[in-house]
Amino acid sequence: MQFTTPDYYDAFRCIAGACRDSCCIGWEIDIDAKTQAFYEQVPGIFGRRLHDNIRDGSFLLDEKERCPFLNRAGLCDIYTELGEEHLCQICTDHPRFFNWFGAYKEGGIGLSCEAAAIHILTNPIRLVTREIPDDFGDDCDPALLSYLTQGRAKLLKILSQTKPLSSVTASMLRFADRLQFHMDNDIWELPEMEDVPAGSFDAAGMLSFLQTLEPMDPTWHGLLSELSVSLEKLPPPEPGDAEFLRNIGAYFLFRYVLQGVFDGEILSRVKLSAAAMQVIGLLWRYRRLTEGDTDLQTLADVAKAFSKEIEYSEENLNAVLDAAYELPAFSDASLSGFAC
Numbered sequence: 001m002q003f004t005t006p007d008y009y010d011a012f013r014c015i016a017g018a019c020r021d022s023c024c025i026g027w028e029i030d031i032d033a034k035t036q037a038f039y040e041q042v043p044g045i046f047g048r049r050l051h052d053n054i055r056d057g058s059f060l061l062d063e064k065e066r067c068p069f070l071n072r073a074g075l076c077d078i079y080t081e082l083g084e085e086h087l088c089q090i091c092t093d094h095p096r097f098f099n100w101f102g103a104y105k106e107g108g109i110g111l112s113c114e115a116a117a118i119h120i121l122t123n124p125i126r127l128v129t130r131e132i133p134d135d136f137g138d139d140c141d142p143a144l145l146s147y148l149t150q151g152r153a154k155l156l157k158i159l160s161q162t163k164p165l166s167s168v169t170a171s172m173l174r175f176a177d178r179l180q181f182h183m184d185n186d187i188w189e190l191p192e193m194e195d196v197p198a199g200s201f202d203a204a205g206m207l208s209f210l211q212t213l214e215p216m217d218p219t220w221h222g223l224l225s226e227l228s229v230s231l232e233k234l235p236p237p238e239p240g241d242a243e244f245l246r247n248i249g250a251y252f253l254f255r256y257v258l259q260g261v262f263d264g265e266i267l268s269r270v271k272l273s274a275a276a277m278q279v280i281g282l283l284w285r286y287r288r289l290t291e292g293d294t295d296l297q298t299l300a301d302v303a304k305a306f307s308k309e310i311e312y313s314e315e316n317l318n319a320v321l322d323a324a325y326e327l328p329a330f331s332d333a334s335l336s337g338f339a340c
């Protein structure tokens, strides 16, 4: 079967002990049944340690929410004692994500990892497809999948145009509106791309909405609140911001738009992509206001924080997709209002 990824997928390497926000801290890690069965048979002192540190199919996190196998050097004791092949599925995969569409599969690296975020910010998405052994997922309509794949390719093309971010986002949202209409009305031709005037971002409305979501990090709401009272003072975007934001927007389009094959919903997922660019861009400017210059790693860390709050909470992600149809801050005019 075919497997498609961004071309930077294979370049990703976990930085392990050098990671400042390890995915082995603060996340509940469920162990798949096959790996757990293996762990139950590991003999000796390490087997006892595994036995003592697993409850109800998950690792028992310590009081600082660290995985009990994350050692002081920031390395994984299971990896060093038993080998990479005996990590559980979540630890093997993270931060990679996979989406299955019947006999077709896609994958990428997630923005919630500081090393992956650097790749995502600095690389335009170029998709590459390879053959892999069969690994089928839920069935889907191949004709609809083909239509959406073409639609997504157009969305990515619009976003990559050498025009201001405001104007390409306005065109991207218009195209998504039309694409949704075509799908809802069984019109199986792709809409035309249109030039559309951009609007003005309702930043206060967006920030106020985000503060209604359950925070993953206890400092997140405070940050949004401080940003919302500083909107008038934000410095303008830096020259490189637009390119990084486009790459982030493309990551969201790639990761989410094809999910519409299962529920017929496209527009809210494209709005998620635009909202991510808007909020991350604002946070970068706020960071410059409060801490001066921002280097690439700082920008990546900010994008990572947004991703953790929205992408890695199913509840929050669904709330954003619902809000896309309900709130003025998610209107096309608002989401296209970039200052770059």
Ligand code: SF4
Pocket: 013, 014, 015, 016, 019, 020, 021, 022, 023, 024, 094, 095, 112, 113, 114, 115, 116
């Ligand atoms: S967050 Fe990324 S770089 Fe850090 S430990 Fe996890 S996979 Fe490695």
